[in-house]
Amino acid sequence: MIVELISVGTEILLGNIVNTNTQYLAEKCALLGLSMYHQVTVGDNRERLSAALETALSRSDVVILTGGLGPTEDDLTKEVCAEVMGFELAEDAHTRERIEKYFKNSIYKDIPDNNWKQAMVPQGSTVLDNSNGTAPGLIMEKNGKTAILLPGPPNELKPLFTEQVFPYLQNRQPEVIRSQMIKICGYGESQVEDKLIDLINTQTNPTIATYAKTAEVHLRVTAKADNEEAAKNLLKPVVKEIKNRFENAVYTTKEEETLEMAVVRLLKKYELTVTTAESCTGGLIAGRLVNVPGASEVFREGFITYSNKAKRKYLDVSKGTLKKYGAVSEQTAKEMATGGVFATDADACIAVTGIAGPDAEGEKPVGLVYIACYMKDKVKVEEYHFKGNREKIREQSVVKALDFLRRSILSNYH
Amino acid sequence: MIVELISVGTEILLGNIVNTNTQYLAEKCALLGLSMYHQVTVGDNRERLSAALETALSRSDVVILTGGLGPTEDDLTKEVCAEVMGFELAEDAHTRERIEKYFKNSIYKDIPDNNWKQAMVPQGSTVLDNSNGTAPGLIMEKNGKTAILLPGPPNELKPLFTEQVFPYLQNRQPEVIRSQMIKICGYGESQVEDKLIDLINTQTNPTIATYAKTAEVHLRVTAKADNEEAAKNLLKPVVKEIKNRFENAVYTTKEEETLEMAVVRLLKKYELTVTTAESCTGGLIAGRLVNVPGASEVFREGFITYSNKAKRKYLDVSKGTLKKYGAVSEQTAKEMATGGVFATDADACIAVTGIAGPDAEGEKPVGLVYIACYMKDKVKVEEYHFKGNREKIREQSVVKALDFLRRSILSNYH
Structure with a gap:
């Protein structure tokens, strides 16, 4: 099954936003084993959107807009999809009711x-309720071709796709x-690939794909088979081998679990x-x-001690330490972590x-960061040299702080 | 002049990477006043790349690949561009020399x-030296159409574009x-558009574009003219009119200033x-x-008081208030803000x-949020009912807290 993506929005053509939806949808479609050959962006323009949709429907089975x-x-x-595919638009009572409800709970009382x-x-389409906005998603099927319409804001698109479109496509x-x-x-992307190069090069089913995230690497192992059990049996040995190679650096194998979720789970x-x-x-x-x-349950209070005075007042960092080693030092980090436990x-x-x-x-250079963790009467510190701008650092x-906390729990309690 | 972008790479179609090059190039092209109507991504496939390029050359003046x-x-x-546009490939001595030099300075000595x-x-093309990699950029011109080829890695593409392609296009x-x-x-996107509908509908030069952000709306007013002064003169009255209509809700007119930067500037x-x-x-x-x-200079310390106990300990919120009104209440918010000032x-x-x-x-429903601001011996509180999931709320x-702080400064000190 061939799927094509059409992003609609002049703001994308003007470069006002990065099109992250496309990456999100492309990754999910790859996960579903769908073939994707084209991704297209057009502006809020009737003729060009119409032409893009016609082209997409002629060469793909499913078009996600x-x-x-x-x-x-x-x-x-x-409007353009309805026109190109020959659907009539009519008011949907259920959606009208949802919009009324949405505004009732909103700060903007007037609709x-x-x-x-x-x-x-479009009459005859499937309406997909949107829990995070007023625009519903839509699935329009005609003559063996399908158009799936999704709202642009990622926080509306993602849950809508995961909960309703993903299972539809899977079926x-x-x-x-x-x-x-x-x-x-704890490993960079090329380090992860180096450690797995033999598997990546020889495996065709399952395949291994790497995704670089901020200070994290995500691996997806994907198997195709005739039935669920066969697919799972293909996955099992490869997943086991990867987990063996990375040991504690693997913080989760759950799709939706974030690093902070893994940390809270362990706590x-x-x-x-x-x-x-x-x-x-x-x-942060x-x-x-x-x-x-x-x-x-696990986090009740926290300190933001940006000034030296605040570090002393709330965390009892000593004047001497700040003077001798400076605020950015191994010693100060350790006293901050110790002080945090004793203050609470x-x-x-x-x-x-x-x-x-x-x-x-x-x-002291930009990017020098000390992270300390106090746990079980011991305090440990790690020194980092990060690259990039202020935000990236x-x-x-x-991420490294959350992971340090995670590793400390594992080494102290596991 | 119409420009079109073609991104080439199967890794984009698989969702392995976010296509940030497109946003970068689109923004620069907008800044140059070029019209962009299409952005296309195809994989590393001869037929589909060839077809995408032919289509692009038929409808655009400049195609950036x-x-x-x-x-x-x-x-x-x-290879595909040379074939489609009718260029012969031949070795370029200058580029060969640069590749030799690049490897000489690299950790990989063997080329x-x-x-x-x-x-x-392609013989007859302009070669753009790449300081950060071995693939040069290329400009190919024929029959009034131009193809500009740039390497994919952002750290190669960006300097190459800024230093060589931008001035070329500007000329x-x-x-x-x-x-x-x-x-x-302080206004939703549709409220902003309602307030500007007469301007949006009648203006052709300058144009007004709206961009919805989380709890913010950004407007871009764009003018075209023969010279800089004429363009600025076209902008001035429209910008003034918009500022009049939104008054204090306008937090900045600077391209790069964020809400937090505006708040810190006022502080x-x-x-x-x-x-x-x-x-x-x-x-957060x-x-x-x-x-x-x-x-x-303006922020030295902050409190994260997630538990009731922490609200009492650090902010002196009274036990009675927490018991009578609960942690999520106007009263608690006010006492938190007051306590914060008195504790620091x-x-x-x-x-x-x-x-x-x-x-x-x-x-108390999900999305109910109280924000209090203590300033000049007075405490004010605002009640919000936000929609969406935990993250969105x-x-x-x-955003509303930062904006409340901003409005409080303006009303107390301006």
Whole structure:
């Protein structure tokens, strides 16, 4: 089955946004074993969208269109698809009701007139409820061809795709495709590939694909077979071999589990609580922990100690240490982590101090970051030299801090 | 002049990488005032690349192709372009010499045989030296059409484009294009469009484009003219009119200024410091403030008080308030903000408490968020009902909190 992506939006053609939807959908389609030969972006323009859709329908079985489902006059995707594929638009009572409900719970109490446009759907299409916005997704089937329309905002598109479009496409695939995710922290992408080069080069079923993330590498092992059991049996030995090669650097094999979810899971498992003491990351580690629903069981309070004074006041970092070694030092990181545990009733503390830039501090270069972890009456510290701009350095610090906490739990309690 | 982008690479079709080159090139082309109507991605496949190029040359003046210039057999872009446009390939002595030099300075001393393929260039094309790799860029002109070939790795493509392709395209543009950004907080996208519908519908030069961001709307006003002054004169009255209509909701007109940068700028201007008291946002407001280089002047410390105990301990929220009104209440938010100022020497405190979900708390629904701001001996609170998942509710809370702080500074000090 051949699938093609059409992104609709002048903002993409103008370079105002990075088109991350395309990567997301392409990865999921690859996971489903679908063939993708074209990805196309056009603006909010009737003629060009119409032409792009006609071309796509002529060479592909399924066309996924993203964007252009908003309430404004510029938003044309639904109208153009209906015209090209020969559908009539009519108001959908169910969708109208959902829009009313959406605005009832919103800070904007008045529903702008143009929002009612979003309740119009092609008659005979399948409406996909959107829990995070007012534009529903749509599946339109005719003459053996399918158009799937999805809203552009990633936080609307992703859950809609995962929950409703993915199973729909999976049902239409004759072969069974199963894949297993393996998420790794602590190795770069080329290091991971080096360690797996023999497997990557010789394997055809299952295949191994690597995805580089900020300070993480994700591996996807994918097998095709006639039935689920056969696919799983193909996966099993390869996944086992990879896990053996990376040991504790594998933080999860669950598709949806993030690093912070893995950390919170381990803290809960060993009934531990953690606090955070952040300087250059300024609250982002705590912010990641609180991403996890139910984090309150393991995380109750955190410190953002950006100034030296705050490091002394809340974390009892000594004046002497700050003076002798500076705020960005192994010693300060250790005292921050220790102070965090003593200032609270937490079992552990993860502390970060570093230079995110843009300016270096004396002899200490931009990218120098110390991360300390206090756990079981011991404090350990790691020194990092990160590359990139301020944002990139802070992002990497957050990931490494979460992973340091994870590794500390494993080595102390596992 | 119409420009079209063709990205070449199976790794993009498989979703292994996000195509950031396209955004980069699209933004630069917009800045040059070039019209872009299509962006296309095809894999490393001779027939499909050939067809995509033919289509692009038929409807656009300039086609920029990225990727597929590497040394392997899969890399076909140069060969296909030469074939489609009728150029002969021949070895370029200058490029051969550069490749030799590149390997001399590299850790890999032996030059793989297939690298010599990269010294072959279409006869009559312009060779663009690549300082960061072995594949040169190429400009091929024939019959009024131009193909520009650039290597795929962003660290090779970007300097090559900025230093050599941008000036080349600028020279070919007869018109001058200038644009002005206007960033707005406090109105939804359709509300912004409603307020500007007369301008949007009647303006052709300058044009007004809206971009929805999380709890923000960005407007770009773009004018074309014969010279810079004329373009600026076209922009001025429209920008002034938009600013009048949105007043204080406009937080910046600077292209690169983010909301947190605007907040830090105002804090610095009035010599104010701020602290943060965060519950459901768990450090993300502080994290945003620390995004800004030099934030340490205005932000020294922050509290993450996720538990009730922490709210009492650090912010002196009273037991009675927590018991009577609950942690997510107007009263608790106010006491958090007040407590934050009294616990530190900051001039202001922004406090957030809310229910990010996934579960409601008793009668209080998911998405209910209170934001309080203490400033100049007064504390004010705002109640929000956000939609979306946990992540989206937290993101909106952060933006609204930063904007509340910004509005408070303006109303107290401006």
